[in-house]
Amino acid sequence: MDNMSHARRAYSGLEATAGVRAIESSDYSHYFSLLADNVVLKFGIPAGTPIGGGFSGKDAVIHFFTTTAPELFENVQLEGPLEFLGSQDRVVVLGRESYTIRKTGVRARSKAFAIVLDFQDGLIIRDHEIKEMTEFVDGWRIN
Amino acid sequence: MNTGQPWTKEQINIGLAKNAWSYYYVHSSLRDTRTCYQPLFDLCAEDVVWFHEGPQDPRVPTYPGEVRGKQALVDMLTWENDIVADLDLVDPIARPIEFVASGDRVVVLIEERYKIIKTGVTVHNDRAAVVMDFRDGKISHFRIIANLSDYIESQIGVGWSTKMD
Numbered sequence: 001m002d003n004m005s006h007a008r009r010a011y012s013g014l015e016a017t018a019g020v021r022a023i024e025s026s027d028y029s030h031y032f033s034l035l036a037d038n039v040v041l042k043f044g045i046p047a048g049t050p051i052g053g054g055f056s057g058k059d060a061v062i063h064f065f066t067t068t069a070p071e072l073f074e075n076v077q078l079e080g081p082l083e084f085l086g087s088q089d090r091v092v093v094l095g096r097e098s099y100t101i102r103k104t105g106v107r108a109r110s111k112a113f114a115i116v117l118d119f120q121d122g123l124i125i126r127d128h129e130i131k132e133m134t135e136f137v138d139g140w141r142i143n
Numbered sequence: 144m145n146t147g148q149p150w151t152k153e154q155i156n157i158g159l160a161k162n163a164w165s166y167y168y169v170h171s172s173l174r175d176t177r178t179c180y181q182p183l184f185d186l187c188a189e190d191v192v193w194f195h196e197g198p199q200d201p202r203v204p205t206y207p208g209e210v211r212g213k214q215a216l217v218d219m220l221t222w223e224n225d226i227v228a229d230l231d232l233v234d235p236i237a238r239p240i241e242f243v244a245s246g247d248r249v250v251v252l253i254e255e256r257y258k259i260i261k262t263g264v265t266v267h268n269d270r271a272a273v274v275m276d277f278r279d280g281k282i283s284h285f286r287i288i289a290n291l292s293d294y295i296e297s298q299i300g301v302g303w304s305t306k307m308d
Contacts, residue, residue: 044270045290085245087153092243092250094274106304112196112288114250114272130252130272130288132196132207135304137292142302 003119007084007091010034010117010124018078025066032062036123043129049140061127072136073099079110091117104139153244156277159186160242160249163275163282167240167253171229180220187213188281195287198307203298207291227294230257233267249275255289262297266290 001009013027035058042054050072055064069076079096086092093115100107111132118126150158163186166179193216197207204226210219232240233254241252251273258265271289275282295303 042269044268046292085243085248085250087243090241090243092252092272094250104305112286114274114288116252116270116272128270130270132288132291134197134290134292134295137290138296138301138304141292141296142305 001122003089003091003117003122004084004086006034006119006122006124007086007093007117011082011093014078015082018080022074023076023078025070028062028065031124032058032065034122034124035061036120036125039124039127041127041129043131043133045131045133045137049137072102074102075100086117089119091119093117101136101139104135104142106135106139108133108135152246153249155280156247156249156275157242157244159277159280159282160244160251160275161240162186164240164251164253164273167232167255168235171231176221176224180217183282184213184217186280186282187216188278188283189213191216191282191284193219193285193287195291196289197291197295198304200295200299200303200307203295207295226260227257228260229265230255232256247277249277251275259294259297262293264293264297266293 010031013030014023017023017027037058039058039061040054040056041061041064043051046052050068055061076097076099079098083094084091085094094113096110096112098107098109098111114130116126116128116130117124163183165182166174169179189212191213193210195207199208210216232238233256238254243250243252253271253273255268255271256265268290271287274286274288276284
């Protein structure tokens with residue numbers, strides 16, 4: 001199986017429920033199964049938020065999606081199918097999502113993202129999520 | 144060695160995308176903003192659409208938002224000079240611009256730094272994505288996905304997100 005197929009499989013659980021219900025932690029099961037032990041997850045948003053520094057290691061990444069993310073966001077909805085672009089060891093996943101920021105109650109709608117996945121030996125070693133998360137960052141700058 | 148294989152659509156479009164973003168490899172202190180964007184403009188279709196993702200607010204100029212038409216894009220990138228300065232790649236050798244393509248779409252991955260003139264704050268975007276669509280060898284769409292938190296905050300203050308409809 002090539003890395004494009006791995007990437008499609010990783011997000012198949014999320015795509016299966018897009019437009020039907022909010023994302024649940026169990027939807028990430030395929031993604032979790034494709035993580036390397038030394039995977040690094042980064043969001044590329046400023047430090048000073050709970051996710052600004054990123055996460056290192058498979059256990060930490062799984063903990064983020066199963067525990068931390070649900071504490072920060074609710075009613076996360078993937079908007080439509082994902083688009084996959086790539087070659088060899090890198091796959092870029094384009095999509096949109098909506099979510100409510102628990103801290104402020106603000107609903108962030110149709111937020112674009114580009115997820116950059118780097119693979120090694122069929123496993124994800126880097127997940128760099130480029131997300132336009134201005135409402136979230138603003139929410140964490142309010143005293 | 145020439146293998147005799149024709150270039151793929153992706154290879155051709157990545158070559159064009161590299162040309163469009165070539166100005167980024169000239170340090171901002173040496174860049175002539177009257178001419179440096181010309182390769183990019185030359186590659187744009189007349190009806191090009193430039194869209195910067197993010198919450199739109201009339202109090203925030205330039206971006207996020209949409210610009211339609213080549214001349215409007217030229218005007219916007221000229222106007223941008225009044226808003227941000229010292230726009231550079233962080234390290235063009237250690238971390239050059241990366242390109243990922245499928246069909247007529249090229250995703251450009253950039254690590255950039257710029258200064259917001261109004262506040263003097265320097266922003267470091269560890270990664271930003273520019274999604275470019277090509278049509279007949281011309282760029283028909285740009286879509287930028289990047290952190291704009293500091294820029295929006297500089298214009299309308301902390302807490303803006305809780306005051307929008």
